[in-house]
Amino acid sequence: MKWPESMVLRCWDSLKHVIWSTPNVVPSEGEIERFNECALPLGISRTLKEPMTYKAMLFTLHDGSLPIYTTSLYCRGKSPALIAFDCSSNSTNWACIYNTRLAHPQQYIINNPTVFSDVTWQSSRSSRSANWQSSFDLQADNVLNGFFLYSLLLDKADHCWQLILGHDMDSQLKRLTEALMERNRATEGIGQESYAHACNVCCHIFKNEDAKMVKLHAAVCDGIQIGHPCCAVHDCKSLLISHTTCHCKEHQTLDSLCTITGCDAACETGFHTCTIPQHHKAEQVYYEKGTAMFQLRARLKRAGITAPADSVGASEIEDVPPDSVAANAADCEDKSSSNSSHVKGSFSHNVTHTQLLFMRPCGIILSQATLFGSEAISAVLQAARATFPTPESTPEYLFYDTNCKLIAHQCYNLDTHFLHTGQPVDVFHFKNKHKESDIHCQLFCNPAAFPELMQEGRWRFNTSICEQTNVWIGGYRAILQNMEVTRFNFYMDEMIKRRNRFVIMELKAKGRNPWMVPFDVLFPPGSDAHMDM
Template sequence: MLTIRDVLSSLGGVPSLLNTPLPAFSQFIRLASKLRPAIVHQQVHHWTPSVAPQSLPDDVSRFLVGRLSIPKTSVDGLWEALKDGIWYDGPSLLGEDWVPLPECTPESARPRLSARMLFPPAQVCMNSECLGHGKLLRWKDDPKRITLFTFSEGVQDALAVQLQCYRCGTVYYPNYTAYQGIRRYYAGLPEFVQVSDHKYVERTVLEHFTMLSVLSWTSATNAAHIYHESLSQLKDAEREIARYRLRAEHTWDGFVILALLRDARDQSTVLEVPNGGEQKDRFTAAMRARNERIRRSGQPEYAHYCTRCVRRFDDDGEAAFIDCIVIDGVSIGRPCCGVRHCRGELHTPQDHWCLEHMDQANFCVVEGCRLPHRLRFRTCELHAAIEEHYDATGKGMFNLRTRLQRQRVSHPTDSITPAAPVDEEIEVEVEGGRVVYASGLGLAPAIATGTTAPSQDVSSTSSGPSFQSTADVPVPILCPEKEVTGNYTARGRFGRRHTHNEQTFVRPCAMITCRETFYGSETVPQVLDMLKKKHLIPGSRPRYAYFDNNCILFKHCDSLPGETIHLEMGLPVDVFHWKCKHKKTDEACSYHCNPLAFPELLGEDGKSSHFNSSAAEQTNVWFGGYHAIVREMSAVKYDFFLDEMILRKNEITRAKLEREGCRPGYRTELRFASTDVSS
């Protein structure tokens, strides 16, 4: 470590150096420390990066002369005296609080040095197959002019250096290397994340955005707004300059990259994406891979337990533990194929049909009608009245703004255009060829589980529980002759279909363990299927599952030959729900789903429930808050975003449980097992 004595004795040799002004002296130490990478890469290629070079490269010394306003002899003299200290103690000389001098407008159009520079973390080639392995890298071209979006210093101009190994051709960028078309990120989390060719966002800023999304449903667009209004520190004249603008695609990409890097770190791998192609497609495969892994193996908190969701309930003196989850549906969704229950992926979120069902575009949009639609219309001759009605209402009653106003939901987000139709399915009653009543069905109505009658899908399922078996429930085709004059009810879908809801498994301590997208409707066979597939590891199934439709679920299981799950786990409905909504005369209700019939679940008073389901309810309310943000997302983005929100929310919940003394832990036998939830 450099001491004052060292400094004085080395400076003493050159008396003129003692006239150096103190600010220039301290800035010299810090700037030279900052520029170490710029110095080392100009040495001969077998130079050992840990040894301080004898003299400063010309451009660096010129730069220091300009910035510090001291003569070249002083700069060279200071280097001579201080180089070893700067070289070895460099990083510690640059404290967190070091603020470089304000950037002066670079005189040359292609500046090579600046007080704010991003360097690749590597100094020598790391490619183990390269002959130049361990040899010093060289600058590739001049550094790029970039913009930094920082947390505490606002928007800043800076330079980013790219290095190259001339043996193997690997290019080293500040965040990653590029070699043979693969962009490989460095391990760990970088201080600045590159979100476009010339823009880098400080990690703290991206962490802040992610927390805004978790805690207050902030969209990527709004995050970019927030940055400009409260963090950018831009003067009025600078606000419209394009390179100082942070846009929604930047905050979104930053969110994605940070989440992927964090994931790679937790999985002890490195993130690799294609280096070529368009930025918008770059991370799709990596996101898809994580989505798939979480769907199959669950969230990290899948193996969670704590004193709030596990109860010790001794039986005949033997220690026994019981746990439970709460099953519920949350009304959020994304565009999906218009064919009911089809899980085919849309090419873009604007499409109405998946690849397989493209031919559906030729038909009338009234459900069950197989006639071709009229030219430039969406309906056939027979159903013209329905389309006229839809158009005549100006689509007004069916657009999101009206809907939200009616529900008095204020949700300021510009991730969607509020006047856009909510992609309507409308239901009409027609009398004598005239529409007498119409209602929109677009926004999935809040799934008041327990009050919803079991859909016809339950009875139409014959091939056992599976997602596929509920698909394509035949819709009776109305007889055309009757339609023209008669009275009938019909549904027309004038926009895209959205997935029906997200089904969640939440523990009574608010930990979300699983999520699954339900298509078409929330049906009991789907819930049963999910319950099984999410708990394939022996012993992973909770002892109890609260679900408002448990009586239907119980009867459904009971009707399936060989089904035993309903005998192996308790399927109660919650106490409040049971009192208000269930028939006490029905056997399934009064016996199997009666929460009062399970002593392990009852509290001290013998009447209320031991497990508090309100935390789970709260969690689902929180989850539902994303409806507006995710409504226009593609399937890949949707899954990735929601998984990340749950992951971060669970981290917050876990910390809270820890603080409150609930001793959260992981069941090791589940934590490292991987389930295969194939479907």
């Protein structure tokens, strides 16, 4: 129509709501041809082209795993549509379940041999596998890639956005990484969809003795020792070069040095240690410790028992002094004690120390943060400030098991961010872990010093909610173990989002009246957090 771009934009602003609300209309072949005739000279045609056909596997529920040909068409202006499936359990287990019970055609016959005892059935999967380049078995990587892809599609759909992935990557791992990282960045701090949650379990509004309205919105903080691989240098937060390396790019030069602590000599070829025999021995012991035979021999040696002459490796068990024999039965399951005279070193990458959770007492998880080297107070404060970045977003009470140290750290650094937040220790830890003689702790962190936390002789808030939630997170330990950092964080955030939705559903069913605090109340216009969003 040869309109100027400004005119097109004005028309679109006026008509877009009508266009998007119109029921889908399928254009005729003639209309598509006419559009392309007009659009091609202007460079705005969206013709699908460059067809690529290749062999693939289709894993179905009804017909099992099937060999198929799939054709993809490339469009310079839009991303292809992709479909995957959901998974929230161990990927290896899901693949095993599918391969053993669902991958065969007519799997109901295999799963019910008694009922179909008179049916003659033979699988042709093995013969077909030999003539196809792909395995008919579902792989664990397929399950995880499907989970991440499906979760990304759901997240984009929730925000009415498109998922755009690169098509020139050599693996799904690389293809998904940038989209996963983008979602991780958006979820950090205040990014969980249930962040602004409040209900009459975690937020109490009442009149005090002076007839003034008081709001008590609490949060609880605690950590769980579950993590992902990281650089072998203590507290280093840089990404590993690859999932199989020990160091990040910054500390890559350490790969060529002896890994024994305090030794700067170069590694001998084929080893992670230098030529010093004691260092070689330490490396040998490190790799042997992973074997069951080594562990059993060590127990036998500590017990002071002589191995039979024909015992495998019996000659390697040295004589043990009589005084090392266990004194009583309670020592039977004791772990081997470390010898301070032995050399120490790091022969693999580290694992992050703690995942820190910030929660509401009702069970809603606000955020998670990774603590690399230790649960340092400075790192906890940094994570707390990221979760509650404005004065309006800070809770009236923040429960943490070592709040006494956290308060002291804030006072020393003149940090007034949580000046109007009470910081008691949760009831369980205060009763069992804190000394009565510590006046500072009793004054600022004893829950009993805050009478408004009591209602009719009972605590208003469940301050052990994090301890209870850690049991749930621990169930994912086998799945998260050794998972690459980007996928680790995405998986954690996705599980938290889904759990939060379930908790809200449960709260509604119990009449707990959940609601969302308006965004501009937590983050007033002009605040740094508001600008970041």
